[in-house]
Amino acid sequence: MTRRPRRNRKNEAVRAMMRETRLTADNLVYPMFIVDGENQKQEISSLQGNYRWSVDLLVKEVEECMKLGLRNFMFFPKVEEELKDEIGSYSYNPDNFYLNAFRTLKKHFPEINIITDVALDPYSSDGHDGIVKDGKIVNDETNVVLAKMAVEQARAGADIIGPSDMMDGRIEAIRNALDEEGFEDVSIMSYTAKYASAFYGPFRDALDSAPKESSKDIPKDKKTYQMDPANKREALLEADLDYMEGADFMMVKPATFYLDIIHMLKSNYDIPIAAYNVSGEIAMLKAACEKGWLDYNTAMPEMLLSIKRAGADVIISYLAKDYCEMVK
Numbered sequence: 001m002t003r004r005p006r007r008n009r010k011n012e013a014v015r016a017m018m019r020e021t022r023l024t025a026d027n028l029v030y031p032m033f034i035v036d037g038e039n040q041k042q043e044i045s046s047l048q049g050n051y052r053w054s055v056d057l058l059v060k061e062v063e064e065c066m067k068l069g070l071r072n073f074m075f076f077p078k079v080e081e082e083l084k085d086e087i088g089s090y091s092y093n094p095d096n097f098y099l100n101a102f103r104t105l106k107k108h109f110p111e112i113n114i115i116t117d118v119a120l121d122p123y124s125s126d127g128h129d130g131i132v133k134d135g136k137i138v139n140d141e142t143n144v145v146l147a148k149m150a151v152e153q154a155r156a157g158a159d160i161i162g163p164s165d166m167m168d169g170r171i172e173a174i175r176n177a178l179d180e181e182g183f184e185d186v187s188i189m190s191y192t193a194k195y196a197s198a199f200y201g202p203f204r205d206a207l208d209s210a211p212k213e214s215s216k217d218i219p220k221d222k223k224t225y226q227m228d229p230a231n232k233r234e235a236l237l238e239a240d241l242d243y244m245e246g247a248d249f250m251m252v253k254p255a256t257f258y259l260d261i262i263h264m265l266k267s268n269y270d271i272p273i274a275a276y277n278v279s280g281e282i283a284m285l286k287a288a289c290e291k292g293w294l295d296y297n298t299a300m301p302e303m304l305l306s307i308k309r310a311g312a313d314v315i316i317s318y319l320a321k322d323y324c325e326m327v328k
C-alpha cells in the first residue's frame with residue numbers, strides 16, 4: 001500500500017494541519033428571546049439553557065456572550081396576548097418593548113450586530129406569519145405590515161432585518177421601504193428556503209406563537225407559505241427571487257436535515273449563506289444527551305461543524321454560547 005490515509009490522522013497536530021472546516025464565534029449568531037418587564041429570566045422548558053429575558057438582564061447576558069467572542073445576535077419578542085391583533089399592529093408601534101430593547105442594547109454595545117425577526121406570528125392573534133382573511137393568509141396586504149415593521153426596526157438601531165415570513169415579494173417591499181426612509185445601509189438576511197418543518201415546536205412554545213386552534217377559519221399549519229420538505233429545486237426559485245429583490249444573505253431553515261439545500265445555494269450564489277439550526281434540532285440533541293445516549297461535548301460541536309462544512313457561512317444556533325464556552 002503506497003496510499004495510507006491513516007498517516008494523516010496519526011496525531012492531533014497533523015489532523016489540525018489538514019482540517020478543512022473551522023468554526024469560530026465569528027460564524028455564529030445567537031438567537032435570544034425578549035420579554036417586557038424587568039428582572040425576568042424565564043427558562044424555556046423545551047429549549048433548555050435558553051431563556052426569555054427582560055432587557056435589564058439581557059444586557060448582562062449579551063455582555064457575557066461578548067466576552068466569549070459573540071458579536072451577532074438575533075432577537076425575538078414574546079408578546080402578551082392582549083397586545084396581539086389580526087394585523088399584528090404592535091409590531092410597528094415605535095414604542096414597543098422589542099424596539100426599545102434594541103435602543104438599550106445599542107447604547108451599551110454599539111459594536112454588536114442586531115438581527116431582527118420580521119413576521120406577524122409573535123404579534124398576531126391568529127398565530128400566523130401573515131394576515132388571515134377568510135381562512136387564507138393574504139400575501140400583499142401582509143407585505144405592507146412587514147415593511148412598516150422593518151422600517152421601525154431600522155429606526156430603533158437594527159443592523160440586519162430578518163424576514164422569516166415567506167410571503168412572496170417581501171424582500172423587495174422591505175428593501176424599498178428601508179431605502180425610502182434613508183436606511184440603505186441596513187441589510188436583509190432573508191429566510192430564503194424556510195420549510196414547513198415539524199422542528200419549530202420549542203420556538204413556538206417560547207413565544208406562544210403557534211397557529212391558533214380556536215376557529216376553524218384559521219389554517220392549522222403554515223404549508224401555504226413555507227416550503228414543502230420534499231422540495232429542493234423550488235429553493236432555487238426562492239433564491240433567484242431573493243437575489244433579484246436585494247437580499248444580502250440567504251438563509252436555509254432548518255439546518256441539519258437540509259444540508260443539501262445549504263450546499264446547493266452555496267454552489268449557485270455569490271452572497272453569504274446562513275443556516276438556522278432550529279429549536280427542534282436542539283431539543284432532539286439535548287434530550288438524547290440528557291438520557292445519556294449521546295455525549296453533548298462531542299455531538300454538539302459536530303452538529304454545528306456539519307452545517308458549516310455543508311456550506312453555511314453563518315450559523316444561527318441556540319448552541320452558540322455553549323460552543324464558544326467549550327472552545328475558549
Ligand code: PBG
Nearest residue numbers: 119121164199200203278279280
Ligand atoms: C416564525 C419563526 C419560526 C421560527 C423562527 N421564526 C417558527 C415558525 O415558522 O413557525 C422557528 C425557529 C426555531 O424553531 O428555532 N416567523
